[in-house]
Amino acid sequence: MAYIFLDESGHLYTQIIGEILEMYTPTTDLDFRVFCDQRHLKGITRAQFKEMLRTRLLPLLPKGAILQIEMIDSTTNANIQIADWITGALAKYLEKQKWGEEYYSILKNNIIGEGKELFKDYWVEAKTNKKLESK
Numbered sequence: 001m002a003y004i005f006l007d008e009s010g011h012l013y014t015q016i017i018g019e020i021l022e023m024y025t026p027t028t029d030l031d032f033r034v035f036c037d038q039r040h041l042k043g044i045t046r047a048q049f050k051e052m053l054r055t056r057l058l059p060l061l062p063k064g065a066i067l068q069i070e071m072i073d074s075t076t077n078a079n080i081q082i083a084d085w086i087t088g089a090l091a092k093y094l095e096k097q098k099w100g101e102e103y104y105s106i107l108k109n110n111i112i113g114e115g116k117e118l119f120k121d122y123w124v125e126a127k128t129n130k131k132l133e134s135k
Helices: 009-022 046-060 078-094 100-108 122-134
Strands: 031-037 066-072
Touching: 009 031, 009 046, 031 078, 046 066, 078 100
Parallel strands: 031 066
Antiparallel strands: none
């Protein structure tokens, strides 16, 4: 059972990253490297973030595997910056902001494979609950 501390966004971020990374296990690769955007983690330190992920992932990796977790500044790393652009474009689409449809149409034909949709029904349920509360 996972515990999420909603008042501390660092714990929520760590939980979500952990769930996403678990999608890549099991694996036979002996190198498992994680690179994510350097960010302020409310409620935990970067060292705690790395240790929480390490504790979660190591049991899922082959014996002797190398697990590397690095937080990198997106302004100095092109790969992280590209990931930021993609997630920003998807956020614009999901939030129905200007250019969201255009960004999505470009991305949808370039994303390969299926993924896990986190909080799949959140917005539908939130809208339904809001309607019920207003009655």
